[in-house]
Amino acid sequence: MLDVITYNTSTIHFGPIEKSVFQDVLAKEFSGSKKVIITDEQIHDIWIEDLITNFEELSNAEIIQIPTGEVHKTLDICVQIWSALSEYEIGRGDLIINFGGGVITDLGGFVASLFKRGMKFINIPTTLLAQVDASIGGKTGVDLGPYKNQIGVFADAAHVFIDEKYIESLSENQIKSGFAEMLKHGLIADADYWARLKDFDPKDVTDRLLLIRHSVGLKRDVVERDHQESGLRKILNFGHTIGHGIEGYFLEQNKPLLHGYAVATGMKAEAFISKELGMLSESELQDIVETIDRIYPAPMLTPNDYKPIVQLMHNDKKNKGGVIQFSLLEGVGNCVFDQEVNDKLILEALKFIS
Ligand SMILES: NC(=O)c1ccc[n+]([C@@H]2O[C@H](COP(=O)([O-])OP(=O)(O)OC[C@H]3O[C@@H](n4cnc5c(N)ncnc54)[C@H](O)[C@@H]3O)[C@@H](O)[C@H]2O)c1
Incomplete structure (x- = not known):
């Protein structure tokens, strides 16, 4: 093709x-x-x-x-x-x-x-x-x-x-790392794509180029409407607010995590926050958690790690007035941005994924 x-x-x-x-x-x-x-x-x-x-x-x-x-x-x-x-x-x-x-x-x-x-x-x-x-x-x-x-x-x-x-x-781990961003594309913008990917083996090469193209098309549709991330484009950051906090924290300790693994964990945590705020059902959260747990190992976080991770998140590019802003799921396949979340709920989310 x-x-x-x-x-x-x-x-x-x-x-x-x-x-x-x-x-x-x-x-x-x-x-x-x-x-x-x-x-x-x-x-x-x-x-x-x-x-x-x-x-x-x-x-x-x-x-x-x-x-x-x-x-x-x-x-x-x-x-x-x-x-x-x-x-x-x-x-x-x-x-x-x-x-x-x-x-x-x-x-x-x-x-x-x-x-x-x-x-x-x-x-x-x-x-x-x-x-x-x-x-x-x-x-x-x-x-x-x-x-x-x-x-x-x-x-x-x-x-x-x-x-x-x-x-x-590419190693299997690297393939899985990329697959996390594809899962994200489904979660934020295309429930059917999510349904197709969630039972998929990331190593399966059948239709791989078509799936890559589908992900690129979803990203293009967002980027074309908001290139400089003044609004809509922020949905592409779903999973990345906590994901980047975790990735940066492990990077600082000279134990780098694969980007997609950090994002997968971030998506679990941010789906939890979405559920706590009444935007995602319990069964949707369970579906997301089971899918991610099937593919990705959970990072070894202890309660001592939570505060430094939240501290790193306070430097996230989406923040406004010192409050951490999230892109969250309003149901699978739909994402909303500029959602303020307080540190207490972020700490609960970190506990949820540990
Ligand atoms: N600009 C964006 O919109 C955007 C979006 C998502 C992620 N990112 C960034 O992308 C980075 C992660 O990308 P990545 O996972 O590709 O990391 P990477 O570039 O470090 O590549 C991962 C590893 O795979 C190796 N590698 C690359 N191609 C290979 C191949 N064909 N065969 C064997 N080994 C190969 C590399 O040498 C490296 O060791 C992060 O810095 C993240 O912040 C940017």
Whole structure:
């Protein structure tokens, strides 16, 4: 299946990259431009040869590889990359290709959009998580210590190429991590999709590209209506308010959790809050909890962890006037944003998931 979705100035291509217009895009839209590939060490080892040998236009590309993992999604790494780009005499009309998971597409997009006041970039996401979520929608950025995505800008990739062949080399844990964002798409916007996914084995490859495309379509529909997150787009943060608190807390302790695992736990906690506020039925909560528990191990939280996690959440980007704002479920398939929740209920939610 070769297929595209467009929004704003971005085109998302689905299907085998060799059969896509990637080569034409490089040769025509970026003819005469220098090409720089930003990737991480692990993807470099597995996939860079394949990419470079398949596309003649990349034979002279500069390759910048960074160490693997969320701990390297930092400004320090950006500064190193900007220095390298300067050494390679990269200009604003040249092209950056982000080849990797969500860490690379977040960081690489941020690097590109600030260098020389902004360069064009292409994303080739190689994790399920980046394919269904991180590589599209224009959020780019880096962490600041334990604060997730604290520094960033909105900037869309000119093109995104989604090829499921990359998923073949992903570990089961990484596949499950990406699957969490797909579950989120169902919970916030499409009850039928949730019903289909909840009994699904994340490793099942049947219809995988169709499911990825469905998730991308759901995200596109939201992002197109509210690109800069002034309202509706906040629903995509369901599970992320508590999820980011937990992810940041474990990151700070040098015990990073996979993003999707933190989000899955966050969704359980935020579904609990939705139920406590009368927005979700007991049976819907049970359904969500059973589904998540079937796939994801619960993080080992003790009561001593709760307060520092809530403290981290007080720096969440959605907050207003010091009060933590949530996106919560009003029934499965429907999400509402700007919901104030007090610390007492958040602490109860953390107890619920422990
Ligand atoms: N911008 C957004 O809208 C958005 C949305 C969701 C998540 N995110 C961000 O995405 C990040 C998480 O993304 P991620 O889970 O892709 O993390 P990641 O980029 O760290 O990739 C996970 C691991 O998989 C490895 N890997 C990547 N592709 C591989 C492949 N094809 N085969 C084998 N190994 C491979 C990487 O080297 C890494 O070790 C977080 O920083 C999160 O904040 C951003």
